[in-house]
Structure formats: structure tokens, C-alpha cells
Amino acid sequence: MHLTRPRIFGLIAVIATLLVLAGTVSFPALERHYMRQQAEKDAVPLKLAVEGLRAAVDRYAPLPALIAERSTLIDLLNNPDDAALVAAVNEDLRQTAATVRASDVYLMDISGLTIAAASYREPGSFLGRNFNYQTYFTQALNGALSSFSVYGTTTGERGYFYAAPVEDGERIVGVLAVKFNVSAFESIWRGANSEFMVADRNDFVFMSSRPDWHFRAMRPLSDATLRLIAQNLQYPIDRIELLPITVRPLDADARLVTIEGETRETYILTAQRLADLDWTMSSLSPLGPATLSALRSMLIAGLTGLLLLGALLAYLLKQARQTEALAREKEAKRLLEAAVAERTTDLETALGDLRQTQTDLIQAGKLSALGQMSAALSHEFNQPLAAVKSYADNAGAFLDRGRVAEAKDNITRISKMADRMATISAHLRNFARRPQQATGPLLLNAVVQDALAVIDMRLTSEGGEIAYTPPKSEIWVTGGHVRLQQVIVNLINNALDAMADQPERIVDLRIENTRLQVRDTGPGIEHDAIANIFDPFFTTKAPGKGLGLGLSISFNIVSDFGGTLSAANHPDGGAVFTVTLQPATPMEVAAQ
Ligand code: ADP
Numbered sequence: 001m002h003l004t005r006p007r008i009f010g011l012i013a014v015i016a017t018l019l020v021l022a023g024t025v026s027f028p029a030l031e032r033h034y035m036r037q038q039a040e041k042d043a044v045p046l047k048l049a050v051e052g053l054r055a056a057v058d059r060y061a062p063l064p065a066l067i068a069e070r071s072t073l074i075d076l077l078n079n080p081d082d083a084a085l086v087a088a089v090n091e092d093l094r095q096t097a098a099t100v101r102a103s104d105v106y107l108m109d110i111s112g113l114t115i116a117a118a119s120y121r122e123p124g125s126f127l128g129r130n131f132n133y134q135t136y137f138t139q140a141l142n143g144a145l146s147s148f149s150v151y152g153t154t155t156g157e158r159g160y161f162y163a164a165p166v167e168d169g170e171r172i173v174g175v176l177a178v179k180f181n182v183s184a185f186e187s188i189w190r191g192a193n194s195e196f197m198v199a200d201r202n203d204f205v206f207m208s209s210r211p212d213w214h215f216r217a218m219r220p221l222s223d224a225t226l227r228l229i230a231q232n233l234q235y236p237i238d239r240i241e242l243l244p245i246t247v248r249p250l251d252a253d254a255r256l257v258t259i260e261g262e263t264r265e266t267y268i269l270t271a272q273r274l275a276d277l278d279w280t281m282s283s284l285s286p287l288g289p290a291t292l293s294a295l296r297s298m299l300i301a302g303l304t305g306l307l308l309l310g311a312l313l314a315y316l317l318k319q320a321r322q323t324e325a326l327a328r329e330k331e332a333k334r335l336l337e338a339a340v341a342e343r344t345t346d347l348e349t350a351l352g353d354l355r356q357t358q359t360d361l362i363q364a365g366k367l368s369a370l371g372q373m374s375a376a377l378s379h380e381f382n383q384p385l386a387a388v389k390s391y392a393d394n395a396g397a398f399l400d401r402g403r404v405a406e407a408k409d410n411i412t413r414i415s416k417m418a419d420r421m422a423t424i425s426a427h428l429r430n431f432a433r434r435p436q437q438a439t440g441p442l443l444l445n446a447v448v449q450d451a452l453a454v455i456d457m458r459l460t461s462e463g464g465e466i467a468y469t470p471p472k473s474e475i476w477v478t479g480g481h482v483r484l485q486q487v488i489v490n491l492i493n494n495a496l497d498a499m500a501d502q503p504e505r506i507v508d509l510r511i512e513n514t515r516l517q518v519r520d521t522g523p524g525i526e527h528d529a530i531a532n533i534f535d536p537f538f539t540t541k542a543p544g545k546g547l548g549l550g551l552s553i554s555f556n557i558v559s560d561f562g563g564t565l566s567a568a569n570h571p572d573g574g575a576v577f578t579v580t581l582q583p584a585t586p587m588e589v590a591a592q
Contacts, residue, residue, distance in 0.1 A: 003323075008316045012309055019305045023298055030297060032250070034290035035268050039254030042194060042270045046283040049189060049196055050272050053281065056185050057160070060100070060178065064140075064164035067096060068176040073107055073116075073166050077173045080115050090120040090127075097178075103159065104179040110172065112137055131177075133231075136163040140175040158182035158206060158214065182207055194285040195267065201278045205243065212261060216243035257284065373537045376547050380424050384417040391417070424547075437480050439561055441584030441592050444475045444511055451488035455496075464496055464505035471511045476584035479561040484581075487554040487565075491518040491577050494550060497541070498522030498575060514563075516579045524569040533567050 003011075067073075076082065076089045089107065097105040097118035104126060106117035112132025119125040131137045140163035159179045166174040189196045189209040197208035202225050203218040217240060221229070229240075244260040250268065258266045267284035274281060391410040398407035452466060459465065477484075492507055499505040499522040508519040525533060532538045534555045539548030551567075558565040563581040570576045 003316055003320055005317070005320055008313065008320060011316075012313050015312075016305075016309060019302075019309075023302060027294060027298060031291055031294040034293040034297075035256070035287065036251050036254065037293075038285055038290045039250060039268050039270050042268065042283045042285050043253070045192060045194060046196075046270055046272055046281065049192075049283065050274060050281050052188055053185055053198065054274065056188075057277070060102075060162055060180060063100060063102075064162045064176045064178050067093075067105065067178070068164045068166045073176065074168045074173060076107065076116060077109055077166060078168070080109065086116060089116040090118070093118040094120065100178070101180075101184070102178045103157075103181045104177075106177055106179075107166070108137060108175045108177065110141060110174060112175075115174075134161070136161045136177060137175050139163065140165045140177075141172060143172060160185070194283040196281065196283055198279050198281045203280075204240075213243060213259075216241055218243050218245055256287075376537050376539070377428075380547060381421060384421050388414050388417045428549075437483065439478050439480050441476045441588040442479050442481055442484060444477050444514070444516065444581070445470045447479075447481055447484045448488060448509065448511070448516070450481075451485045451492065454485070454489050455492050458493070458496065462496065464499060464507065466492070466507045466509055468509035475511060475514060476589045477514045477561075477563075477581035478584050478588070479563070479581060480557075483557045484561070487557050487579065488516070488518070490550045490554050491579075494577075495520035495522065495575070497546075514581045514583045516581070517576060518579075519570055519576045520574045522574050524573060525567060525575045530567065530569075534565070 076085050093105045104119045106114050106126045108114050112130045114126045114129050117127045120127050161179050163177040165172045195209045197205050199205045205213050205216045246258045248256040250256050255269045257269045266287050269284050271280050271282040391414045395407040395410035495507045506521050510517045534551050536552040537548040539546040555565045566578050568576050
């Protein structure tokens with residue numbers, strides 16, 4: 001499928017939407033994953049907190065038994081009305097409490113009545129109060145070395161109590177109790193990231209890093225339990241409130257709890273039981289970090305997705321650009337080809353026109369040659385014909401008068417005229433069909449000598465001279481003797497014609513190897529004539545003086561010999577005609 005830009009953007013939008021949907025759907029699972037991880041992490045500080053609590057509780061366990069050893073306590077129990085003794089023990093206990101940082105240290109007789117207390121000077125002191133209903137008292141009275149439990153008190157202060165029997169020999173004569181403020185244990189949790197709480201077997205929260213959770217029940221307490229609490233005065237029953245808590249399981253060890261307080265808060269809850277104390281300690285860590293981690297992962301995934309989508313987009317756009325460029329190139333090529341085809345057609349048309357024009361020109365040229373020829377021939381023949389007519393008329397007239405001799409003379413002239421016309425006709429025939437005559441080796445000097453002999457007659461009658469030095473060695477060329485002689489005679493005749501009006505008439509004849517040069521001292525070839533000089537019927541001579549065939553015939557003869565004939569003007573004046581011939585091979589010469 002071809003990907004156009006709109007299609008690409010559509011595709012990217014669909015992928016992006018799918019990714020967003022996938023992210024939205026998978027976010028809760030991701031969040032839960034991080035919650036579980038958080039729960040696993042929480043196990044460590046919870047374990048430390050549990051150990052800290054146990055250490056704190058255990059640290060003071062031997063304390064009441066040690067204090068109970070003091071003899072003054074037995075003395076006082078034996079003499080409870082001794083005011084001085086009471087004062088002394090009160091003070092002794094006060095100092096002890098200050099040293100161990102207990103909130104109270106107090107002595108009870110076997111009826112449960114407090115007869116001495118560290119808090120003797122403070123309002124609300126235990127002094128004079130009876131604690132026979134308290135479990136720690138009854139346990140100690142029954143001989144347990146130390147017993148402890150946690151209780152709320154009527155003061156509303158959460159206390160942790162240790163108690164030991166005071167023994168006079170084998171006899172138990174009283175109970176010594178030490179009270180610690182529970183908030184002392186809670187202080188170490190401050191500053192932790194998580195909240196902590198400790199609940200008893202009834203899921204009643206009596207310790208927590210959150211003061212507003214104190215004395216809150218995590219589940220409704222049964223009537224029996226409430227009765228037991230009321231009976232023991234263990235907690236301030238009127239202050240017991242339900243903690244509005246909803247619990248959802250997270251994994252085997254952790255739960256998600258939502259607590260409705262002033263605000264609604266959700267925590268990851270991990271719990272550990274302190275079996276011997278029948279307590280459960282819980283850590284409640286906020287959801288924030290897990291949600292944040294999930295968001296961060298989602299963000300990274302989203303950004304990665306965005307990056308990949310961007311890369312995909314860039315890649316697809318590049319592909320599209322390339323495809324478009326290719327299409328453009330193709331289109332340009334197509335246009336170019338069309339333009340070339342159009343141009344070619346134009347050129348072909350033009351070429352056709354040119355050919356036609358050429359044909360027309362050739363035709364015109366032929367006609368012009370024919371015209372030239374007709375003019376020349378009609379002149380050549382008209383003149384003798386006119387002469388023949390007048391001679392014939394004359395002969396007739398002479399015969400009428402009986403003057404036979406004159407008539408005969410005229411008839412002889414007619415015969416001569418006929419001869420002349422026959423010569424012209426032969427000339428023309430030669431030109432029209434050049435018979436293929438044999439060529440052979442010729443001694444160039446011999447041909448020149450024969451030509452000079454023919455010319456000699458004209459020189460004697462008209463004047464002019466020929467300057468010729470025969471070559472020192474024999475020069476053999478290829479050609480036909482009579483025809484080559486005709487060419488040389490023709491060239492010399494033309495030279496003499498050209499020099500007719502010159503005071504000095506010299507034809508310079510030279511042989512250089514197989515090249516023969518004929519130079520005259522005439523006016524030279526007319527500038528316009530040079531291009532047409534070898535054309536048949538081209539002549540500059542007056543009518544009757546030349547047919548314009550001499551050079552044309554000479555040119556063809558030399559060509560037949562495989563040689564060349566060329567015309568030029570000499571720099572020092574006069575025309576130069578050069579005949580270049582093929583040398584005859586030694587074999588041919590030997591065969592001669
Ligand atoms: P024709 O002599 O009958 O005119 P040719 O073919 O022999 O015919 O010569 C063609 C023309 O070439 C002449 O009319 C003349 O104009 C020119 N021509 C030939 N020879 C010479 C020369 N030696 N000097 C100047 N012009 C020449």
C-alpha cells in the first residue's frame with residue numbers, strides 16, 4: 001500500500017490511541033505491582049519496630065522484682081501506720097522512678113491498697129487507691145515474679161505496668177508495681193515514613209504513631225469483650241470508638257486499608273504478630289510512592305513510546321518523501337520524453353522540408369545547368385548555321401550567274417562549317433559519356449612534350465612562351481596518354497586565353513614527382529569563379545569563345561586516373577592549376 005502523508009498521520013494517531021488505552025488499562029495493575037513491592041520493603045522497618053518494642057518491654061521486666069527486695073518496703077507493709085516510714089518509702093520510690101524514668105512506682109498491701117507511691121506529691125496520685133481488680137495485681141499476689149500488661153487507666157493515660165510480689169520470707173506481704181507511660185514507646189516511631197500501630201487480641205489499638213487512632217477498635221467489640229474491659233477498667237470504655245477502616249487484600253502478607261478520618265487515607269498494611277504478648281503490630285505506609293513509581297514507569301514507557309512513534313513517523317515520512325520524489329522524477333522524465341518526442345517530430349518534419357528544399361534546389365540547379373548548356377550550344381551551333389545559310393545563299397546566287405568557281409568556294413566553306421559543328425558535337429558526346437578507357441604507366445615528360453608540340457602552332461601565331469625544364473629522372477605515372485595530353489593542352493590554352501591582354505605572356509610548367517603545375521602571368525581566377533570553375537558549362541568567356549567544358553572534362557579525366565586537379569591563385573599573381581597523378585608501380589613500368 002502506498003503511504004501518503006495523511007495515511008501516515010492517521011496510522012500514528014491510531015497507534016498512539018492504542019498505546020494510551022493500553023497504558024490506562026494497565027495502570028492499576030502496575031500500581032498494585034509497586035504496592036506489593038512497597039509492602040515487601042515495609043517488612044524491614046516493621047521488623048525493626050517490633051524488635052524495638054519488645055526490647056523496651058523486656059528492658060523493664062526485672063525492675064519491680066529488684067525494687068521489691070528492699071527491706072524498707074517489708075517494714076512499711078508490716079507497719080503501715082508509721083508516718084515517718086511512709087514518708088521515707090514515698091521519697092525512696094520517687095527517686096527510683098525519677099532514675100528509671102517510670103511514670104510511677106507504688107507499693108500495695110495484700111488488699112490492693114496503695115500505701116506508698118512515687119507520685120505521692122502529685123494530684124491524682126495512686127496513693128490510697130485500691131487496685132485489687134487489676135490483673136497485674138492478682139497475678140503478682142499469686143506469686144508470679146513479674147507480670148505485666150497494658151491498661152488504660154481512669155486518668156486516661158495509657159500505661160504499661162510491671163508488678164512483682166513483695167515477700168517477707170516465704171510470705172507474700174504486698175505487691176510492687178512500676179508504671180511506664182506508653183507514649184515513651186511510641187516516641188521512637190516518630191520520623192518514620194510509615195505509621196505504626198499496635199493492637200491487642202481484640203484488634204483494639206492502644207499504641208500508634210497517630211494519636212487520633214489511640215483507643216480505637218478496628219472491628220466492633222463483642223458485648224462479652226466490652227463487659228470484660230469494663231470489669232477490668234482496662235480502657236476508658238466511654239472513649240472506645242470504631243476506627244472506620246475498610247480492608248482489601250493486596251497479597252499474602254499485605255493488605256490495602258482505607259481509613260476515614262478527617263480525610264480519607266489509604267495505606268499499605270503489613271502486620272507482624274507478637275505471639276507471647278498476643279499483640280499485632282502493623283506498619284501502614286502511604287500509597288504515594290507506589291503511585292508515583294507507577295506513574296514514573298508509565299511516563300518512561302510513554303516517553304519511550306513517543307520516541308519510537310516519532311522515529312516511526314520520521315521514517316515513514318522519509319519513505320513517503322522518497323516515493324513522492326521518485327514519482328516527481330518519473331513525471332519529469334515522462335514530460336522530458338514527451339518533449340523530446342515532440343522535438344524529434346518537429347526535427348523530422350524540418351528535415352523532410354530540408355530534403356524537399358534540397359531536391360528542389362538540385363532540380364533548380366539542373367535546370368540552370370541545362371539553361372547554361374542550351375545557351376552555350378545554341379550559340380555554338382547558331383553561328384556556323386547562320387554562316388552555312390549565307391554560304392548556301394551565296395552559292396545559289398553564284399550558280400545562277402554561272403560563276404561556278406565562287407559557288408564551289410562557298411560550298412567548301414559550308415563543308416568546313418559542318419566539320420566544325422561535328423567537332424563540337426563530338427566534344428559534347430565525349431562529355432556526355434566518358435568511355436572507360438584503359439590506363440597504364442606513362443612517362444610524364446613524354447606526354448608534356450607531345451602537348452607542347454600541339455600548342456606550338458598557337459604560340460607561333462599568337463606569341464607567348466612556355467617555360468619548362470624537363471625532370472632529371474624518369475617519372476612514371478598512371479593514366480592514358482592522349483587524354484592526359486588533352487588535359488595539359490587544355491590548361492595551357494586556358495592560360496594563354498587568360499594572358500591575351502598581358503604584355504608578358506609566360507606559361508610556367510613544372511614537374512615535381514608526379515605533380516604537374518601550370519602557372520600563368522594572367523589576372524588570376526575571378527574570386528566568385530573559383531567555386532564553380534570545374535562545373536560543366538561554366539565560363540566567363542565571351543559567347544563563341546568558350547563552352548565552359550574544358551576544365552570540367554579535364555577534372556573528370558584526372559579523376560578517372562585516380563588523380564586530382566585543383567585550381568588556385570598564386571600569391572605573386574596569376575592562376576595555378578595543379579594535376580596530381582598516381583605514380584605507376586615498378587611492376588607496371590617493367591611490364592611496359
Ligand atoms: P572555357 O575555357 O570554355 O571558358 P573552361 O572550363 O576551360 O571553359 O574554363 C572555365 C572558366 O575558367 C573560364 O571561362 C575562365 O573564367 C576560368 N579560367 C580557366 N583557366 C583560367 C586561367 N588560366 N586564368 C584565369 N581564369 C581561368
